[in-house]
Structure formats: C-alpha cells, structure tokens
Amino acid sequence: MTRTAKEYIRFRDEWERFNTGTEPDGTELDIGLEMLIARSHGQDRITARQIREVAYQLRFISDAEWAAYEYATLRRVIIEWASTSVSNEAARANLATIEMRRMMKSAKPSITAEELPEAPARYQQVRVG
Numbered sequence: 001m002t003r004t005a006k007e008y009i010r011f012r013d014e015w016e017r018f019n020t021g022t023e024p025d026g027t028e029l030d031i032g033l034e035m036l037i038a039r040s041h042g043q044d045r046i047t048a049r050q051i052r053e054v055a056y057q058l059r060f061i062s063d064a065e066w067a068a069y070e071y072a073t074l075r076r077v078i079i080e081w082a083s084t085s086v087s088n089e090a091a092r093a094n095l096a097t098i099e100m101r102r103m104m105k106s107a108k109p110s111i112t113a114e115e116l117p118e119a120p121a122r123y124q125q126v127r128v129g
Contacts, residue, residue, distance in 0.1 A: 010028070026059065029055060033048070033051065033052040033055060034052070036048045036051065036052075037049055037052060043088040044088060046088065046092070047081060047088045047091050047092055047095075050092055050095045050096075051074070051077075051078060051095060053099075054074060054095050054098050054099050054102075055071075055074060057099060057102055058070050058071055058074065058098075058102060060106070061102060061105070061106070063105075063109070066105060069119075070098060070101065070102060070119075072123070073098055073119045073120065073121060073122075074095075074098055076120075076121035076122075076123065077091060077094045077095060077098065077120055077121045079121075080094075080121050093120075094120035094121060097117050097118075097119070097120045098119070098120065100117055101116045101117060101119065104116055104117075
C-alpha cells in the first residue's frame with residue numbers, strides 16, 4: 001500500500017507538471033524502465049526493452065496533446081501486460097502499433113486519428129449498475 005501511495009503521489013506530481021506546462025524530468029522514467037528490464041527475464045525482458053524503446057521515441061512528439069494521448073495508451077498497454085491480461089506477444093504487437101502511430105504522425109503531422117491504426121488497449125469506461 002505504501003509503495004502504491006508513493007507511486008500515485010509521484011504520478012500526480014508529474015501530471016500536475018504536465019498540465020502546468022512544466023517540463024517533466026525523464027530521469028525517473030528512464031530509471032524505472034531500466035529497473036523493469038533488470039528485474040525481468042526471458043520473454044518479459046524482450047517486452048520490457050520494447051516498452052523502453054517506445055517510451056523513448058514518444059519523447060520526440062512535438063504535439064503535447066498527442067504525446068499525452070500516446071503516453072496514456074502506453075500506460076494502459078503496460079498495465080495489461082503487467083497484470084498478465086495479455087501475453088508478451090500481444091503486448092509487443094500493441095507496442096508496435098503505438099510506434100507505427102507515432103511514425104505515421106511524425107511523417108504527416110496533419111494526419112487525423114481516423115487515418116491511423118486504432119490505438120491498442122483503448123480506455124473503456126466502466127458502467128456501474
């Protein structure tokens with residue numbers, strides 16, 4: 001619980017910096033991704049390395065709103081994978097889709113969301129009742 005609370009506070013602080021236009025420090029993200037790789041083995045390590053690469057490439061998106069959307073998609077892909085809801089192969093396919101979307105947007109900044117492959121791990125609002 002303590003670790004989760006600390007991670008939430010760190011996430012909230014990063015989110016606040018993003019919303020106020022303050023440039024977030026990528027050092028913590030880099031360290032976290034390196035630790036993920038160091039702690040993983042076998043197929044998990046391959047997936048962790050791909051996560052690091054996708055996260056790194058997302059830094060070069062100049063449209064802040066688009067970058068935030070893609071980072072949120074990456075976060076959902078990671079959560080699905082970490083919770084073992086999807087296999088390593090499915091997670092890597094999802095990561096490849098994020099990277100393809102980034103490359104297409106980079107090549108043609110005016111491209112619309114409808115022209116891009118569908119974002120993986122789309123947010124699904126929970127219906128209560």
